[in-house]
Amino acid sequence: MTDNTIIEVKDLTKRFNGLTAVDSVSFSVTAGKIFGFLGPNGAGKTTTIKMLTTLLHPTSGYIRISGFDPIKDAHKVRQIFGIVFQDQSLDEELTAYENMAFHSIIYHLPKDIWKPRTEQLLKMVELWDRRDDLVKHYSGGMRRRLEIARGLVHHPKILFLDEPTLGLDPQTRNHIWNYIKELNKSENITVFFTTHYMEEADKVADTIVIIDHGKIIAQASPAELKSQTQSNLLEDAFIKLTGRDIREEESSPLDRMRMRVKAFRR
Amino acid sequence: MKVIYIIWLRQLKRYYRSKSRVIGALGQPLLFLLAFGFGFGPMYQKAIGGNYIDFIAPGIIAMSILFSATFFGIEIIWDKQFGFLKEMLVAPISRLKIMIGRTLGGATVAVVQGIIVLLLSLLIGFRPVNLTQLPFAILFMILIALIFTAFGTAIASVLQDMHGFQLIINFLLMPLFFLSGALFPLTGLPKALAFILKINPLAYGVDGLRATLAGMAQFSIIHDFIILGIITIIFVAIGTYSFSKIQI
Numbered sequence: 012m013t014d015n016t017i018i019e020v021k022d023l024t025k026r027f028n029g030l031t032a033v034d035s036v037s038f039s040v041t042a043g044k045i046f047g048f049l050g051p052n053g054a055g056k057t058t059t060i061k062m063l064t065t066l067l068h069p070t071s072g073y074i075r076i077s078g079f080d081p082i083k084d085a086h087k088v089r090q091i092f093g094i095v096f097q098d099q100s101l102d103e104e105l106t107a108y109e110n111m112a113f114h115s116i117i118y119h120l121p122k123d124i125w126k127p128r129t130e131q132l133l134k135m136v137e138l139w140d141r142r143d144d145l146v147k148h149y150s151g152g153m154r155r156r157l158e159i160a161r162g163l164v165h166h167p168k169i170l171f172l173d174e175p176t177l178g179l180d181p182q183t184r185n186h187i188w189n190y191i192k193e194l195n196k197s198e199n200i201t202v203f204f205t206t207h208y209m210e211e212a213d214k215v216a217d218t219i220v221i222i223d224h225g226k227i228i229a230q231a232s233p234a235e236l237k238s239q240t241q242s243n244l245l246e247d248a249f250i251k252l253t254g255r256d257i258r259e260e261e262s263s264p265l266d267r268m269r270m271r272v273k274a275f276r277r
Numbered sequence: 278m279k280v281i282y283i284i285w286l287r288q289l290k291r292y293y294r295s296k297s298r299v300i301g302a303l304g305q306p307l308l309f310l311l312a313f314g315f316g317f318g319p320m321y322q323k324a325i326g327g328n329y330i331d332f333i334a335p336g337i338i339a340m341s342i343l344f345s346a347t348f349f350g351i352e353i354i355w356d357k358q359f360g361f362l363k364e365m366l367v368a369p370i371s372r373l374k375i376m377i378g379r380t381l382g383g384a385t386v387a388v389v390q391g392i393i394v395l396l397l398s399l400l401i402g403f404r405p406v407n408l409t410q411l412p413f414a415i416l417f418m419i420l421i422a423l424i425f426t427a428f429g430t431a432i433a434s435v436l437q438d439m440h441g442f443q444l445i446i447n448f449l450l451m452p453l454f455f456l457s458g459a460l461f462p463l464t465g466l467p468k469a470l471a472f473i474l475k476i477n478p479l480a481y482g483v484d485g486l487r488a489t490l491a492g493m494a495q496f497s498i499i500h501d502f503i504i505l506g507i508i509t510i511i512f513v514a515i516g517t518y519s520f521s522k523i524q525i
Contacts (some may be wrong), residue, residue: 101364
């Protein structure tokens with residue numbers, strides 16, 4: 012590993028009641044690069060991100076985030092990254108502005124930084140006019156945009172984006188990716204993202220890892236992936252590598268837990 | 278400090294923005310005060326003497342704090358389901374601060390509710406013996422609120438969704454309330470019942486409130502205070518520990 016490695020993962024495995032969600036995965040991410048983590052539904056992307064971001068303990072394996080272990084040095088790891096989650100993590104009973112303020116304060120940002128940045132970001136995602144509305148009155152797309160704006164308030168060393176642009180129109184996606192690329196360049200922020208939009212991954216990623224059924228099946232630059240599979244589009248390369256079957260989305264551990272509770276009570 | 282403050286503030290905002298919850302949380306104690314207070318009043322007067330409203334008002338205040346504090350603790354499940362817990366858990370803040378902010382927030386709201394119930398009971402006819410004791414009564418309210426917010430947090434860390442909530446009300450909160458001496462005097466009870474009362478934290482809270490507000494006490498105020506203080510520390514520690522173990 013070079014000194015430039017900011018995320019290092021070796022033989023990472025996570026099992027939930029006999030189901031192996033992530034199966035002995037190894038990869039590394041170079042600091043300052045944009046890293047695309049692709050895979051069909053249920054491939055283990057979100058589970059991997061949860062383990063990298065201290066939310067879930069791995070069954071086995073080795074993770075280092077900027078040299079720190081997310082289990083033993085959870086607090087240090089949390090100071091390094093920011094994340095935009097795949098599913099909602101806003102407080103609906105607060106306004107958009109209050110959500111931004113809450114985030115800024117728990118990330119210890121001084122007022123003279125977060126106030127102008129909040130305005131800039133909310134304007135970028137076109138929510139500034141509605142900043143004092145409660146989030147529960149927001150549509151799905153507006154929530155998504157707020158979620159992204161919030162994730163960008165503090166400038167972390169690593170930014171995790173789990174399907175950040177899902178359900179957004181091309182204009183907004185374009186805006187957001189330009190902003191993220193700009194951050195990546197100007198602040199040398201490492202970006203680790205997942206997406207189902209292959210043309211997005213093709214455009215922004217320096218390196219792509221493809222995971223399927225919990226295992227890594229390819230790791231290369233978008234251009235290399237296309238030439239390896241003799242495809243013109245990353246989408247074709249992706250389908251050649253992962254097959255044509257449609258995947259059932261695995262339920263999250265929480266969903267499974269809910270089902271268990273229900274079964275138990277019956 | 279700022280972190281604890283913002284978490285505390287969030288709890289307060291969530292509370293006063295949900296009007297139905299405010300009304301719901303005050304309706305139950307009011308119903309108890311009216312139904313029991315006037316229903317059992319004549320009987321109490323004949324058997325024991327004195328005003329039954331004076332006797333149960335402190336008990337009902339304790340009840341309202343018990344229910345709302347536990348609920349605010351359990352609310353973490355909500356945050357888990359609606360995703361906001363993740364936002365807090367990945368932030369570079371200690372679990373202890375999250376726990377302290379949440380517990381103080383929940384306890385603050387529960388105490389405010391307790392005070393509102395106290396005011397309502399004044400309207401119904403409750404006459405506190407000595408208003409100089411009010412600060413001590415509020416101290417007891419705070420202790421009860423802290424204990425049961427932490428208690429709710431510990432439960433929420435184990436539960437995965439709100440389905441189990443009804444069970445908790447029926448099999449934990451209701452017994453805690455009924456066996457706390459909130460509704461009946463503690464003298465001349467069967468041995469088993471007297472024993473349960475002795476190990477029920479709420480019993481000391483009810484007793485402390487009754488001593489400070491109505492001038493009737495089973496144990497001494499100091500005794501109530503020390504026991505509640507110790508239980509508070511234990512419960513907050515348990516709540517913090519179980520909260521720190523949450524994985525999503």
